[in-house]
Amino acid sequence: MNGPRPPPAVLQTPGFAHFAIAWSPFHATRIALASAANFGLVGNGRLHLISVVPGPGGALNVNLDKHYETQDGLYDVAWSEVHDNQLVTASGDGSIKLWDVVLNNLPIRAWQEHTREVFSVDWSNLKKDMFVSSSWDGNIKLWTPERPRSVLTLQAHHSCVYQAMFSPHQPDLVASCSTDGTLKIFDLRAPSYVPAGPGVNTFTNPISAAVLTVPASGTEVLSLDWNKYRPFVLASAGVDKLAKVWDCRMIKLGETGGVGGACEVQLLGHEFAVRKVQWSPHRAEVLATASYDMSCRVWNTVPAAGRPQLMYIHDPHTEFVVGCSWSMYDEGILASCGWDSRLNVFRV
Template identity: 80%
Template sequence: MSMSGPRPPPATLQTPGFAHYSVTWSPFHNTRLAVASAANFGLVGNGRLHLASVSANPGGMLALSLDKQFDTQDGLYDAAWSEIHENQIVTASGDGSLKLWDIMLNDHPIRAWQEHTKEVFSVDWSNLKKDTFVSSSWDGTVKIWTPERPRSLMTLNAHHSCVYQALFSPHQPDILATCSTDGTLRIFDLRAPAYASGPNTNSFTNPLSASMLTVPASHTEILSLDWNKYRPFVLASGGVDKLVKVWDCRMVKPGAEPGAVGGSCETQLMGHEYAVRKVQWSPHRGEVIATASYDMSCRVWNTAPPAGQPQLMYINDAHTEFVVGCSWSLYDQGVLASCGWDSRLNVFRV
């Protein structure tokens, strides 16, 4: 990966009328992608889940094809593949619902949940506790789910405002991180919750809320975060301040005082001209991260090059609208997907 040399154009798939909100690769199939999208830029109208596959011609050029789609009554903001069923995927919707789909079936979801009171903006499936997924909502809560239960297992009052993303740690099954409109990252340990006390209280009507660490990451909204796959308690954040920041939170041990404030910023990546909407660490290289921005670009960075200063490795500026999603292939090192409000899915080699 470097900035030198000509590169082939990305493989592109257009989905007219539906602005993309997120893209994710299947953990089971190295050619399969899912895209969550919404009509009218998610402001009003229907949603659509697109299933696409990527292939390479004999010359190595990538190509994309649309395999299937599922329509919903409200916009879709995120999707996460099941870690236990290769054909199942959960979606997050603007009407506050979560839906589980089997891509081998047609038309209707196989399960649906309706607990959030506002838009569900992110969903993440644990790759350690593989029967569990988490959702985050504009209602300020984060909910833990399993597909077999009709109601959530746990609710966290994570922030007092919109929770843009919640992600399970790839290192410890009971640790998750959140980011919010309030400019903070928070880390929760699900093994040590602070229950509401008193008669007739329970974790459903009186949600759990104590974070083990709060990181004051920005004076403006934090739109995205991601755990480093190789360094426990190292996270990246991106948001309205146009910066990508790398945080080292390892000084906080499980059992520290609830609500501790800390985390040191070890690196800042500067260069995006507008808000950073998505950050994702490479699953193959611990120092490499991809970012997607409202400046219509998707970028790849080396956060720890030999020279010491973070290095911009690649810019994909093939989009014509906000770039809001990016996702690394889990199987093919250096293959990245990006999606945006231009209804365009791009897949390219970095």
């Protein structure tokens, strides 16, 4: 916030509201953008592939390189951790599609197991052949691109699961958040995940044993993220307009798993629901949030004495801001997207 900054680089895609953005883990300048017509209520979707080009004086420019049309709106996107040209999308019709950016028009694979909207996808950076999806049908599913069906189904919350993510520290831990106001952590090594016998699989017999349940809010929890440097620390955000930081080592054991999690920090400032949280990949204490109040904010969760938690407010958007994502190669660059059909890439 010291001195002038270059204006954000802006990409406008008329007719398509944006739901999620993801930077490539392989290419420093490549972004994928998941979008939907009519704010995702009805109509088709579009996957945009974008390159960010540095300009003079620290300025940034964005170019639309390619886009793919889909029959239903896209709610999330995740890059493969194995193939630098592949990525997976989550769709409102319950489908999941795998794309190769070298090819045109059609996905290279598609899966249709979820019975309602798929709202999130996340690729494991440890088990690099695995990704996870979550859906409004209440289920979390684990996948590998080589198989025609899911590897595992977790019947997580008995309500809409807004997001599910692999831990960046432990390859067998998955966290989720839901309309029921909880965060749940699943350990895929737990005995309950061992198939019960011939013919029994988790596609027809889902399992639901969370090792930890965190009562995070009295309302819906819309987003979560694992801290990249502190293995058992999660951020959550939702309808209560707060972003919260949880230490999940605080567990009270019960018959059906642990309950607990200590809230380290509450970040108050957004005027409406917080739709997305993401920890910085460069600094353990820095968190970005995107909100229905049309702003994207950056916070220091452990500020020095006398310093504010709120570091930066980005508010050029004119509609709900529903996605934000840090560049993995440049510490100061953040991207935001919203229902105003704008993608903004800017320096914090």
